[in-house]
Amino acid sequence: xxxxxxxxxxxxxxxxxxxxxxxxxxxxxxxxxxxxxxxxxxxxxxxxxxxxxxxxxxxxxxxxxxxxxxxxxxxxxxxxxxxxxxxxxxxxxxxxxxxxxxxxxxxxxxxxxxxxxxxxxxxxxxxxxxxxxxxxxxxxxxxxxxxxxxxxxxxxxxxxxxxxxxxxxxxxxxxxxxxxxxxxxxxxxxxxxxxxxxxxxxxxxxxxxxxxxxxxxxxxxxxxxxxxxxxxxxxxxxxxxxxxxxxxxxxxxxxxxxxxxxxxxxxxxxxxxxxxxxxxxxxxxxxxxxxxxxxxxxxxxxxxxxxxxxxxxxxxxxxxxxxxxxxxxxxxxxxxxxxxxxxxxxxxxxxxxxxxxxxxxxxxxxxxxxxxxxxxxxxxxxxxxxxxxxxxxxxxxxxxxxxxxxxxxxxxxxxxxxxxxxxxxxxxxxxxxxxxxxxxxxxxxxxxxxxxxxxxx
Amino acid sequence: xxxxxxxxxxxxxxxxxxxxxxxxxxxxxxxxxxxxxxxxxxxxxxxxxxxxxxxxxxxxxxxxxxxxxxxxxxxxxxxxxxxxxxxxxxxxxxxxxxxxxxxxxxxxxxxxxxxxxxxxxxxxxxxxxxxxxxxxxxxxxxxxxxxxxxxxxxxxxxxxxxxxxxxxxxxxxxxxxxxxxxxxxxxxxxxxxxxxxxxxxxxxxxxxxxxxxxxxxxxxxxxxxxxxxxxxxxxxxxxxxxxxxxxxxxxxxxxxxxxxxxxxxxxxxxxxxxxxxxxxxxxxxxxxxxxxxxxxxxxxxxxxxxxxxxxxxxxxxxxxxxxxxxxxxxxxxxxxxxxxxxxxxxxxxxxxxxxxxxxxxxxxxxxxxxxxxxxxxxxxxxxxxxxxxxxxxxxxxxxxxxxxxxxxxxxxxxxxxxxxxxxxxxxxxxxxxxxxxxxxxxxxxxxxxxxxxxxxx
Numbered sequence: 001x002x003x004x005x006x007x008x009x010x011x012x013x014x015x016x017x018x019x020x021x022x023x024x025x026x027x028x029x030x031x032x033x034x035x036x037x038x039x040x041x042x043x044x045x046x047x048x049x050x051x052x053x054x055x056x057x058x059x060x061x062x063x064x065x066x067x068x069x070x071x072x073x074x075x076x077x078x079x080x081x082x083x084x085x086x087x088x089x090x091x092x093x094x095x096x097x098x099x100x101x102x103x104x105x106x107x108x109x110x111x112x113x114x115x116x117x118x119x120x121x122x123x124x125x126x127x128x129x130x131x132x133x134x135x136x137x138x139x140x141x142x143x144x145x146x147x148x149x150x151x152x153x154x155x156x157x158x159x160x161x162x163x164x165x166x167x168x169x170x171x172x173x174x175x176x177x178x179x180x181x182x183x184x185x186x187x188x189x190x191x192x193x194x195x196x197x198x199x200x201x202x203x204x205x206x207x208x209x210x211x212x213x214x215x216x217x218x219x220x221x222x223x224x225x226x227x228x229x230x231x232x233x234x235x236x237x238x239x240x241x242x243x244x245x246x247x248x249x250x251x252x253x254x255x256x257x258x259x260x261x262x263x264x265x266x267x268x269x270x271x272x273x274x275x276x277x278x279x280x281x282x283x284x285x286x287x288x289x290x291x292x293x294x295x296x297x298x299x300x301x302x303x304x305x306x307x308x309x310x311x312x313x314x315x316x317x318x319x320x321x322x323x324x325x326x327x328x329x330x331x332x333x334x335x336x337x338x339x340x341x342x343x344x345x346x347x348x349x350x351x352x353x354x355x356x357x358x359x360x361x362x363x364x365x366x367x368x369x370x371x372x373x374x375x376x377x378x379x380x381x382x383x384x385x386x387x388x389x390x391x392x393x394x395x396x397x398x399x400x401x402x403x404x405x406x407x408x409x410x411x412x413x414x415x416x417x418x419x420x421x422x423x424x425x426x427x428x429x430x431x432x433x434x435x436x437x438x439x440x441x442x443x444x445x446x447x448x449x450x451x452x453x454x455x456x457x
Numbered sequence: 458x459x460x461x462x463x464x465x466x467x468x469x470x471x472x473x474x475x476x477x478x479x480x481x482x483x484x485x486x487x488x489x490x491x492x493x494x495x496x497x498x499x500x501x502x503x504x505x506x507x508x509x510x511x512x513x514x515x516x517x518x519x520x521x522x523x524x525x526x527x528x529x530x531x532x533x534x535x536x537x538x539x540x541x542x543x544x545x546x547x548x549x550x551x552x553x554x555x556x557x558x559x560x561x562x563x564x565x566x567x568x569x570x571x572x573x574x575x576x577x578x579x580x581x582x583x584x585x586x587x588x589x590x591x592x593x594x595x596x597x598x599x600x601x602x603x604x605x606x607x608x609x610x611x612x613x614x615x616x617x618x619x620x621x622x623x624x625x626x627x628x629x630x631x632x633x634x635x636x637x638x639x640x641x642x643x644x645x646x647x648x649x650x651x652x653x654x655x656x657x658x659x660x661x662x663x664x665x666x667x668x669x670x671x672x673x674x675x676x677x678x679x680x681x682x683x684x685x686x687x688x689x690x691x692x693x694x695x696x697x698x699x700x701x702x703x704x705x706x707x708x709x710x711x712x713x714x715x716x717x718x719x720x721x722x723x724x725x726x727x728x729x730x731x732x733x734x735x736x737x738x739x740x741x742x743x744x745x746x747x748x749x750x751x752x753x754x755x756x757x758x759x760x761x762x763x764x765x766x767x768x769x770x771x772x773x774x775x776x777x778x779x780x781x782x783x784x785x786x787x788x789x790x791x792x793x794x795x796x797x798x799x800x801x802x803x804x805x806x807x808x809x810x811x812x813x814x815x816x817x818x819x820x821x822x823x824x825x826x827x828x829x830x831x832x833x834x835x836x837x838x839x840x841x842x843x844x845x846x847x848x849x850x851x852x853x854x855x856x857x858x859x860x861x862x863x864x865x866x867x868x869x870x871x872x873x874x875x876x877x878x879x880x881x882x883x884x885x886x887x888x889x890x891x892x893x894x895x896x897x898x899x900x901x902x903x904x905x906x907x908x909x910x911x912x913x914x
Contacts, residue, residue, distance in 0.1 A: 034773075035771065035772060035773030035774065035775060036771065036772060036773065037772065095775055096769070096771060096773075096775055098769070098771060158775075159773055159774060160774065186677065200676060202676065202776065204774040204776065206774075211739060212737040212738055212739050213737060213738025213739075214737070214738070214886055214889050214890070214891075215886075215888065215889040215890070216737060216886075216888075216889065217859060217887060217888045217889075218761045218763055218787050218789070218888075219657060219659065219754075219789055219857070219858045219859030219860050220643065220754065220857070220858045220859050220883070221737070221754065221858065222754065222759045222760075222761045222787070222789050222858060223744050223745065223753040223754050223757055223758070223759030223761075223789065223858065224742060224744045224750045224751075224753040224754045224858075225737060225739060225742060225743070225744075226739070226741075226742070226743035227761045227762060229693075229761075229762040229763075229764075229765050229784075230693060230694075230697065230761065230762050232690070232765075233689070233690040233691075233693040233694045233762070233765075234690075234694045236686075236687060236690040236694075237687075237690045237691045237693075237694035237695075238694075240687065280669040280670060280671070280673060280678070280682060281669055281670025281671070282668060282669050282670075282682060282683070282814055283813060283814065284683075284812075284813045284814040285681060285682060285683070285814065286682070286683035286812070286814045287680050287681045287682075288680065293681045294681075296680040296681040297676075297677060297678065297679065297680050297681045300680055301680070302679045302680030303679075303687075304675045304679045304680075304684045304686075304687065304778050305684060305686040305687050305690070305767075305768065306675055306686075306768050306769055306774075306775060306776055306777050306778070306779070307686070307767065307768035307769040307770045307771075307775070307777070307779070308686050308689075308690075308765055308766065308767050308768060308770070308782065309765065309766045309767075309770040310762075310764065310765050310766075311762065311763050311764035311765060311785070312553070312555070312763050312764040312785060313764045313765070313766040313783075313785075314492065314493065314553060314555060314764075315492060315493060315494065316491075316492030316493065316553075316616050316822070317492065317616055317617060317661040317663075317763075317785065317787075317822040317823050318492060318552055318553055318615075318763060318764070318785075318888070319659065319661065319763055319787050319860075319888065320763050320764070320888055320889070321761055321763070322763070322764070325765065326770075327686075328768070328769060328770075328774065328775075330675050330679070330774075330776050332675070332676055332679050332680065355741075355743070356740060356741045357739055357740065357741040357742065357743045365773070365774040366774050400676070400677065401676045401677045401678065401679060401680065401681075402674060402676030402677050403676050403776075426677070429671055429672070429673075430674055431672065431673075431674045431675075431775070431776065431777055432671050432672035432673065432674075432777070433671070433672070434671075
């Protein structure tokens with residue numbers, strides 16, 4: 001019986017593979033970059049295409065719902081209100097493709113080679129969202145669907161999901177469900193399937209440091225006037241101490257110390273430090289003292305400068321003492337830390353440490369909490385059984401360093417736990433040039449999702 | 458007699474003012490930005506135009522001389538080999554105009570308003586070089602020329618004058634002179650004419666810090682992998698200590714301690730700290746402990762970051778742990794410090810402090826020495842007398858923080874001292890958007906230069 005079920009979805013994939021690529025590529029070709037205003041029309045086009053795909057796959061209804069930001073795509077098929085209801089969450093917006101010159105092919109003209117699909121969004125999250133549509137299509141067309149299924153695809157995940165929680169709160173009845181099923185994360189490695197049962201939150205701000213009211217000649221003024229770039233570097237450098245700890249007062253106040261037992265559980269996940277370093281091309285790692293590499297991303301908060309700029313950045317050697325310098329700073333936070341409090345503490349601290357020879361401006365950009373989900377639920381167990389059958393290995397429960405902050409909010413509003421079946425791999429370099437998605441993971445994902453429905457009684 | 462001489466040049470300016478603007482504007486319209494490769498054809502066009510202006514002004518010969526970089530313009534009028542010879546030095550290349558959006562008018566379409574000429578190069582150094590051509594023209598056309606005059610205008614001053622010293626060494630006989638006359642500096646203020654008798658040297662390098670071999674997701678890796686931007690900030694922050702001193706070992710070894718008498722002489726120059734701060738829009742100044750603001754730029758070396766970039770710098774909030782970060786760093790040095798040694802020390806130090814989790818690459822860009830010139834020479838005295846007559850105030854000998862490194866080399870090769878009659882003002886914001894040159898300084902410059910020839914017997 002089990003073999004038959006897996007054989008069924010495998011056969012369906014084999015019969016429809018080329019159509020699946022065509023449909024997915026139609027999504028990937030739309031440059032739905034939510035961070036860049038010029039792509040606003042692409043957001044609408046991509047939302048419409050998602051809704052169309054939902055209708056074609058078997059939804060009774062699917063449409064594009066406006067918000068104060070980018071629209072939400074919602075579709076559903078209700079078999080019987082007494083049945084369990086799965087709410088699939090994904091997002092159709094993508095990260096900016098820049099720096100364009102580092103791509104080996106056009107980020108918005110997907111190609112297949114080396115066993116993978118290459119293009120912006122191939123994995124994050126068009127590729128992973130698409131797996132759910134196709135697994136659903138398989139169940140509908142083969143008469144195997146035994147759940148009510150609802151889909152929510154938002155267009156602002158990469159810019160902090162500012163409008164989704166409000167929309168969800170306004171459509172609470174329509175979205176009522178028993179589980180929020182999500183594929184927007186990675187596995188530990190391609191040898192170790194895993195199910196993500198915790199995520200960090202994220203806060204993001206832009207720090208602008210202004211010195212003189214115009215760019216100055218670095219010869220005439222250098223040495224006598226504080227340079228805003230040097231000052232920005234001083235401020236940033238002071239934010240992390242020699243033990244790798246963030247120096248913002250109160251930053252760690254709400255961090256729950258993880259028990260030794262839980263740390264031992266985390267340490268069970270196979271992890272090869274040398275392989276990890278090699279996969280990202282670094283000789284040594286750096287992080288908070290007293291924690292392992294896995295712990296540093298799973299259970300500890302951190303601070304990273306995501307971008308910095310100021311002065312002359314062109315070719316050659318312009319001698320200038322610039323007027324301004326800027327940095328974009330993200331802070332990942334762990335469950336129980338409150339995003340709003342952390343970003344307020346950061347703002348307060350940055351203002352407090354700004355020297356009197358500069359003025360600073362801080363723009364708060366994103367703030368969202370992390371969360372933890374129970375591995376004792378029937379949904380988690382069904383997902384684990386499905387992936388065990390597909391991979392031949394029982395998946396490891398893991399905690400991811402990334403953030404899908406809106407899931408914490410949806411969980412609160414809808415009263416249902418998220419279930420994070422992610423099929424990405426580190427090699428996919430989401431958020432970077434040459435994003436890709438391995439075809440064997442794409443197909444294992446569709447298989448696992450189809451089986452999840454069959455196992456979750 | 459003196460009044461007559463000043464009256465003569467003033468009358469000549471009055472009669473030719475519109476033509477002077479037209480001719481100067483023909484230079485300013487050529488975007489001869491030496492730092493930007495795409496402007497290579499403009500360098501040649503600008504050099505040809507300079508040579509043409511020299512011929513029209515009265516040079517017996519003037520031409521464009523190729524080098525391995527941008528060509529040198531040379532022209533001369535030899536009255537009698539037994540007479541004193543003035544070699545005028547200037548440059549026809551300009552700084553990049555970026556950031557373009559901060560200009561109130563097109564940087565390469567000069568305009569006149571508010572008593573000034575506005576455009577890139579209006580002062581530095583097309584405007585100031587042009588004064589010499591017109592003062593010479595006046596002396597030639599009125600039969601008052603009593604010196605041999607040679608002109609050298611280079612096209613690489615803003616990028617370190619890489620090829621001029623070699624060219625000068627190869628044309629030593631042709632360039633033989635008694636003084637190297639230069640207008641490429643500023644006065645202390647518009648109320649205080651000054652003659653610059655010392656300049657700092659400059660060294661410039663680009664520091665590239667590389668971490669992971671690709672941009673990483675800041676959630677998946679943040680906290681576990683060293684961020685190259687944070688690392689670059691740490692490195693930069695460590696280069697200046699809490700007393701404002703550069704921490705590179707050996708950096709101050711060759712700095713000559715200036716005597717109390719000389720420091721007292723420097724302090725005689727009128728200087729209003731509040732006015733200075735107001736002119737650049739800062740509330741407080743910052744510099745090396747134990748030195749005044751004037752001293753910090755005149756007799757002390759310094760280090761400034763002229764540009765920094767890395768990661769995501771576009772709109773919105775891209776969460777990325779970037780692969781690379783970069784900075785352009787200039788170090789101004791004082792006479793007796795050797796540029797080659799300083800840049801070698803800096804490179805050695807940056808490599809030494811680079812943490813093991815990044816690789817650094819250092820590109821040496823410019824290196825040139827500073828110099829001091831005697832105020833007891835007959836040429837200095839003639840310049841002082843000329844400016845006293847024009848301004849009605851005796852000029853103050855000053856030491857400038859800027860750098861024209863090639864003058865130190867020309868002085869060694871030709872055995873003649875530079876004489877720095879600069880007519881720029883701080884308000885001109887050379888190297889910044891909205892560069893301008895006050896017409897009253899432009900004209901006072903032509904007057905002073907014409908009188909200099911008459912006073913220097």
